[in-house]
Amino acid sequence: MITIISGSNRKNNKTLFFAKHAYNQLKSVATEEVLFLDLSDLDGDIISENMYKEVGQPQRVKTIQDTYFIPASKFWFFVPEYNGSYPGIVKLLLDAMSVRELKGSFSEKKACITGIASGRAGNLRGMDHLADVLNHLGIYVHPDKCPISSIFKLLDPGDNSVTTAGVEVLEKQMNQLLKF
Numbered sequence: 001m002i003t004i005i006s007g008s009n010r011k012n013n014k015t016l017f018f019a020k021h022a023y024n025q026l027k028s029v030a031t032e033e034v035l036f037l038d039l040s041d042l043d044g045d046i047i048s049e050n051m052y053k054e055v056g057q058p059q060r061v062k063t064i065q066d067t068y069f070i071p072a073s074k075f076w077f078f079v080p081e082y083n084g085s086y087p088g089i090v091k092l093l094l095d096a097m098s099v100r101e102l103k104g105s106f107s108e109k110k111a112c113i114t115g116i117a118s119g120r121a122g123n124l125r126g127m128d129h130l131a132d133v134l135n136h137l138g139i140y141v142h143p144d145k146c147p148i149s150s151i152f153k154l155l156d157p158g159d160n161s162v163t164t165a166g167v168e169v170l171e172k173q174m175n176q177l178l179k180f
Helices: 015-029 059-069 088-097 102-106 124-137 164-179
Strands: 002-006 034-038 074-080 110-116 146-148
Touching (some): 002 015, 002 059, 015 034, 015 074, 015 110, 015 164, 034 059, 059 088, 059 102, 074 124, 074 164, 088 102, 102 124, 110 124, 146 164
Parallel strands (some): 002 034, 002 074, 074 110, 110 146
């Protein structure tokens, strides 16, 4: 199973358009199940002191782990650039997933990372930060990270659909993920 994670908890974020496009494309060609985890759907019940306790962890955290992490063999992270790195909600999620079933959630799995930014660098630094954390958790990260910069040039201003140039970039990384 492959899990795509749209790594922003902001409502109506632009990362979501790239991640959803990739999800629809991957779902149409993958021979395995593909699931989509939109972090903008998370609400306050995730963040609590019990998220770091194996006993008493919120049911929503357990459900996310049992649905999107443990059965996955691969992950595709879409991470926008927030303050020169990736969003804290992604780190919070990884921290919560490491409390119960650490090895089952991460060990020897694979991941690709796509950085999303309105500026020029495509979140290069944030992708490196995330890759370090994923490697620490035991995930093999594909070396060809995908920085998508100047995103407003790659989204149709009318409906926020991904333009042809954006589709080409996503298809390249999708093929890398499938072969990885």
